[in-house]
Amino acid sequence: xxxxxxxxxxxxxxxxxxxxxxxxxxxxxxxxxxxxxxxxxxxxxxxxxxxxxxxxxxxxxxxxxxxxxxxxxxxxxxxxxxxxxxxxxxxxxxxxxxxxxxxx
Amino acid sequence: xxxxxxxxxxxxxxxxxxxxxxxxxxxxxxxxxxxxxxxxxxxxxxxxxxxxxxxxxxxxxxxxxxxxxxxxxxxxxxxxxxxxxxxxxxxxxxxxxxxxxxxxxxxxxxxxxxxxxxxxxxxxxxxxxxxxxxxxxxxxxxxxxxxxxxxxxxxxxxxxxxxxxxx
Amino acid sequence: xxxxxxxxxxxxxxxxxxxxxxxxxxxxxxxxxxxxxxxxxxxxxxxxxxxxxxxxxxxxxxxxxxxxxxxxxxxxxxxxxxxxxxxxxxxxxxxxxxxxxxxxxxxxxxxxxxxxxxxxxxxxxxxxxxxxxxxxxxxxxxxxxxxxxxxxxxxxxxxxxxxxxxxxxxxxxxxxxxxxxxxxxxxxxxxxxxxxxxxxxxxxxxxxxxxxxxxxxxxxxxxxxxxxxxxxxxxxxxxxxxxxxxxxxxxxxxxxxxxxxxxxxxxxxxxxxxxxxxxxxxxxxxxxxxxxxxxxxxxxxxxxxxxxxxxxxxxxxxxxxxxxxxxxxxxxxxxxxxxxxxxxxxxxxxxxxxxxxxxxxxxxxxxxxxxxxxxxxxxxxxxxxxxxxxxxxxxxxxxxxxxxxxxxxxxxxxxxxxxxxxxxxxxxxxxxxxxxxxxxxxxxxxxxxxxxxxxxxxxxxxxxxxxxxxxxxxxxxxxxxxxxxxxxxxxxxxxxxxxxxxxxxxxxxxxxxxxxxxxxxxxxxxxxxxxxxxxxxxxxxxxxxxxxxxxxxxxxxxxxxxxxxxxxxxxxxxxxxxxxxxxxxxxxxxxxxxxxxxxxxxxxxxxxxxxxxxxxx
Numbered sequence: 001x002x003x004x005x006x007x008x009x010x011x012x013x014x015x016x017x018x019x020x021x022x023x024x025x026x027x028x029x030x031x032x033x034x035x036x037x038x039x040x041x042x043x044x045x046x047x048x049x050x051x052x053x054x055x056x057x058x059x060x061x062x063x064x065x066x067x068x069x070x071x072x073x074x075x076x077x078x079x080x081x082x083x084x085x086x087x088x089x090x091x092x093x094x095x096x097x098x099x100x101x102x103x104x
Numbered sequence: 105x106x107x108x109x110x111x112x113x114x115x116x117x118x119x120x121x122x123x124x125x126x127x128x129x130x131x132x133x134x135x136x137x138x139x140x141x142x143x144x145x146x147x148x149x150x151x152x153x154x155x156x157x158x159x160x161x162x163x164x165x166x167x168x169x170x171x172x173x174x175x176x177x178x179x180x181x182x183x184x185x186x187x188x189x190x191x192x193x194x195x196x197x198x199x200x201x202x203x204x205x206x207x208x209x210x211x212x213x214x215x216x217x218x219x220x221x222x223x224x225x226x227x228x229x230x231x232x233x234x235x236x237x238x239x240x241x242x243x244x245x246x247x248x249x250x251x252x253x254x255x256x257x258x259x260x261x262x263x264x265x266x267x268x269x270x271x
Numbered sequence: 272x273x274x275x276x277x278x279x280x281x282x283x284x285x286x287x288x289x290x291x292x293x294x295x296x297x298x299x300x301x302x303x304x305x306x307x308x309x310x311x312x313x314x315x316x317x318x319x320x321x322x323x324x325x326x327x328x329x330x331x332x333x334x335x336x337x338x339x340x341x342x343x344x345x346x347x348x349x350x351x352x353x354x355x356x357x358x359x360x361x362x363x364x365x366x367x368x369x370x371x372x373x374x375x376x377x378x379x380x381x382x383x384x385x386x387x388x389x390x391x392x393x394x395x396x397x398x399x400x401x402x403x404x405x406x407x408x409x410x411x412x413x414x415x416x417x418x419x420x421x422x423x424x425x426x427x428x429x430x431x432x433x434x435x436x437x438x439x440x441x442x443x444x445x446x447x448x449x450x451x452x453x454x455x456x457x458x459x460x461x462x463x464x465x466x467x468x469x470x471x472x473x474x475x476x477x478x479x480x481x482x483x484x485x486x487x488x489x490x491x492x493x494x495x496x497x498x499x500x501x502x503x504x505x506x507x508x509x510x511x512x513x514x515x516x517x518x519x520x521x522x523x524x525x526x527x528x529x530x531x532x533x534x535x536x537x538x539x540x541x542x543x544x545x546x547x548x549x550x551x552x553x554x555x556x557x558x559x560x561x562x563x564x565x566x567x568x569x570x571x572x573x574x575x576x577x578x579x580x581x582x583x584x585x586x587x588x589x590x591x592x593x594x595x596x597x598x599x600x601x602x603x604x605x606x607x608x609x610x611x612x613x614x615x616x617x618x619x620x621x622x623x624x625x626x627x628x629x630x631x632x633x634x635x636x637x638x639x640x641x642x643x644x645x646x647x648x649x650x651x652x653x654x655x656x657x658x659x660x661x662x663x664x665x666x667x668x669x670x671x672x673x674x675x676x677x678x679x680x681x682x683x684x685x686x687x688x689x690x691x692x693x694x695x696x697x698x699x700x701x702x703x704x705x706x707x708x709x710x711x712x713x714x715x716x717x718x719x720x721x722x723x724x725x726x727x728x729x730x731x732x733x734x735x736x737x738x739x740x741x742x743x744x745x746x747x748x749x750x751x752x753x754x755x756x757x758x759x760x761x762x763x764x765x766x767x768x769x770x771x772x773x774x775x776x777x778x779x780x781x782x783x784x785x786x787x788x789x790x791x792x793x794x795x796x797x798x799x800x801x802x803x804x805x806x807x808x809x810x811x812x813x814x815x816x817x818x819x820x821x822x823x824x825x826x827x828x829x830x831x832x833x834x835x836x837x838x839x840x841x842x843x844x845x846x847x848x849x850x851x852x853x854x855x856x857x858x859x860x861x862x863x864x865x866x867x868x869x870x871x872x873x874x875x876x877x878x879x880x881x882x883x884x885x886x887x888x
Contacts, residue, residue, distance in 0.1 A: 006111045006152055008224040012217045014115045014148070018122055018141075020210040025126035026864050027202035033131050033177065035860070037138055041122055044165070047157075048145055055152040058226040060237040063157045064245070067238065070164055071249040075256025077169050081176045082263025088180055100858025205868050212875040 011052040018045035032087060032094045036080045043073045111151050118144035131177050135170060142166040152224045156231035276333050276350050279316050279360065280399035282309040283392040290389035299384050306388030307371040310395050314364035321357050328354070328745060332405060343464040351405030351468065354745035358603060359402040359535055362610045366527045367395045369728035373618050374519040376724040377625055381517075387427060391523065394420035398528050402535060407456050407466040410536075414452070414500065417529045418445055424524060425516040437515035444509040448499015452536075455492030458485070472542035479546050490543060490550035494557075497533030501587045504561040508810050510584055511568075514576040518621030521576060526583050526613035531606045534590045541599050541750065552682070555595020559676075559689040562588025564808055566696040570703070571801045574631045575620045578704055581807075582657060583613055585693060589672050592690055596683070598675035599750040605668035608739045612656035612665055615732035619649040622725050623708065626717035633704065638713035646721070647709050649729040654705050656736045658698035658770045664739030666770075669694065673766050687762070691769050698773025706781035 022041030029035055047069045054062015084094065091098050118141045125137035142165045149158035238246055286309035290302060297305075324331075334349035350356075371391060378387050397416025404410040419442075426438030460466055462485065463474050479486045497503070502510035513525050524530070537544060537554065544551055562585040569581035586609045593602035623639065623646060624631065640647040656665035673694070677687040803809055855866070 005223040009220040011224045016213045020206045024206040028199040051154050055225045060234040063234045064242050066157050075252050078256045078260035082260040096860045
């Protein structure tokens with residue numbers, strides 16, 4: 001029975017892969033909608049790691065942190081999408097390379 | 105055995121859906137793949153003994169947050185003109201460098217987690233115990249989260265209102 | 272009378288402030304009225320004070336208020352009136368009044384009439400504070416005040432840069448002396464914890480042995496201050512250049528009053544100097560040396576005012592000689608007679624300059640005695656007194672000095688011989704001046720006649736120069752009375768004859784045989800010796816070489832701020848780094864993400880490698 005349960009490092013492995021994919025998307029995409037999606041993926045990957053660790057110890061703390069991540073993600077997406085609207089209005093594009101006015 | 109099989113299937117679905125989501129040129133398509141990926145991760149949550157988290161993942165992540173994306177994309181009405189542009193951007197010379205970096209990071213992370221052993225799940229953690237933890241030791245975190253959500257609400261309202269008025 | 276002492280310096284000061292405040296709005300007559308009237312009132316009060324003092328010679332000490340009190344230092348604004356102060360105040364206010372009167376006409380066409388009188392009044396006020404003060408700190412205030420006024424008045428016609436340069440030179444050179452004097456004051460204060468003159472002198476006499484090092488140090492520092500102010504070697508180079516100012520200013524400041532402040536200081540502090548025979552000897556030798564140097568320079572000058580300037584240096588040298596040999600009374604006596612006849616000479620030269628379109632070169636004058644009889648008379652009397660011809664005022668005072676010098680035990684005859692040579696040259700150059708300016712063919716015609724405001728001061732000073740020698744100064748109670756041995760008869764005879772000899776030589780050279788006049792004395796630039804003398808023994812050049820040039824060289828190095836270069840390098844490095852790092856601030860979000868990822872990778876790399884090392888111990 002013991003061998004048949006999911007090994008913790010496999011779950012973490014999946015979480016790491018998800019995280020890396022999200023980061024890759026963050027680096028290569030220029031569309032702000034995709035950037036926000038990549039962020040969601042990364043947040044989600046870390047949430048998976050927390051849940052797995054919490055489950056490993058049989059404690060609720062992992063899920064509590066998941067809830068906090070969830071609220072962070074919700075707030076971030078709300079503000080981020082508001083920004084998307086503004087960027088579209090100002091630059092007539094969603095390409096973040098055009099919104100580079102904060103360069104040094 | 106069933107758990108293990110389901111876990112691997114769900115993992116493969118989640119990873120492949122995420123990769124597909126990241127490489128789409130059409131935002132709506134990408135979003136659908138992302139929802140699939142989230143649902144698969146919810147399955148993983150369920151499998152490792154966090155049914156409450158799995159439910160929230162489906163309800164809030166796949167349900168609420170993704171729907172926000174859909175709203176915004178529909179509001180912007182990007183149409184087809186964005187697609188060609190996006191396709192042009194997915195050339196190897198664009199993604200090769202970041203891919204190498206990500207690979208290095210992946211190797212490092214895998215090296216770090218390779219020493220971890222043991223089962224992912226030691227029995228299911230009930231929603232009740234989660235609720236007790238939330239309103240017990242984590243009550244300040246809950247309050248902070250609520251304030252964060254409130255400020256997110258105010259911020260997005262502020263940002264979006266102007267768009268609606270003038271746009 | 273003593274309640275109103277403070278009015279004497281206050282009146283000119285108030286007038287100065289008033290004139291400064293309303294300089295542009297007052298009509299010239301009112302300006303003259305204020306400027307001259309305030310000094311006239313001071314002179315009147317001083318005369319009153321003097322009469323009272325002569326009737327009842329009491330010391331008078333008036334403390335007005337405490338100026339500052341810092342731990343041991345307790346400086347009052349207080350006046351101490353004794354015979355010496357009375358003499359100085361009389362000179363300052365009376366001669367000052369005459370010169371103010373003279374200025375009314377002399378400066379009548381100047382645009383800055385009010386500014387001129389404001390400075391002049393301020394000077395009189397500061398000079399009065401200097402001589403009336405009962406402590407060294409207030410004296411120093413007056414000392415600096417007259418320095419500032421001298422600077423302002425030398426550079427009065429600041430439109431010419433050469434005048435400004437002369438003013439700066441006068442200020443800076445005297446400042447060297449002033450700094451030394453300040454150090455002297457500090458030495459005295461650290462020794463005695465007081466700056467009150469009377470208590471200072473009495474406690475110095477009580478505590479210091481004769482010839483003690485510290486006393487000599489303090490005296491030499493004070494001497495340096497006095498030498499700077501009184502234009503004595505080696506700080507005398509500013510006075511000939513200070514002639515750039517208006518002529519009445521030269522008469523008041525650079526002949527009659529300010530330059531004698533050093534003599535006053537040493538006479539005032541004589542109780543201190545007695546303790547230090549070395550300092551006294553130094554004073555005597557500086558005096559006689561300066562007087563000879565300046566007399567020889569005066570012999571070859573061509574500018575009428577520069578001749579008088581060198582002659583002033585020379586005469587103050589005599590005063591220093593008198594101080595050095597302990598003949599305090601003789602020094603003050605010569606100070607007074609010199610104030611009369613030198614003011615007379617300067618005002619006379621002012622009258623000539625006024626009438627000859629500001630011509631200063633004596634070889635472009637000539638034959639003026641018919642045209643300007645009053646000026647001629649005043650010059651004749653002034654030069655006679657300067658040359659110490661018998662029965663003029665200068666004769667009595669200079670004779671007294673020479674005889675006192677002869678009686679000094681060690682170096683007496685040497686000092687006497689030096690003084691005598693100086694007297695010969697003095698007679699020669701003063702009558703050279705008279706003969707060239709007033710006799711011979713007329714070179715430049717005077718274009719106007721001088722009014723009463725110029726003539727009256729001249730006539731008054733003529734009378735004073737003639738009879739000044741018969742005054743008895745109320746100094747007996749002040750200075751220790753010297754036992755005058757009666758010198759040998761030949762000494763007196765030689766002292767009397769020498770100036771006459773000088774006049775005779777001058778007569779032979781410049782009247783009888785103008786063709787035989789040596790080139791030496793007429794065209795200073797053709798002969799190396801006379802050129803050397805003309806430039807004041809080339810001391811200016813020497814000072815330029817050893818002091819000014821290294822200094823300007825140093826400043827030109829510092830102009831480029833060598834130390835700042837180091838700090839500028841830091842700034843430059845920061846700027847370059849800023850430029851470098853601001854390149855990374857591209858505004859492209861993906862680039863930021865990439866850099867975050869690189870940092871993350873590096874951190875993880877550290878996290879992987881370090882704990883292994885740590886766990887080993």
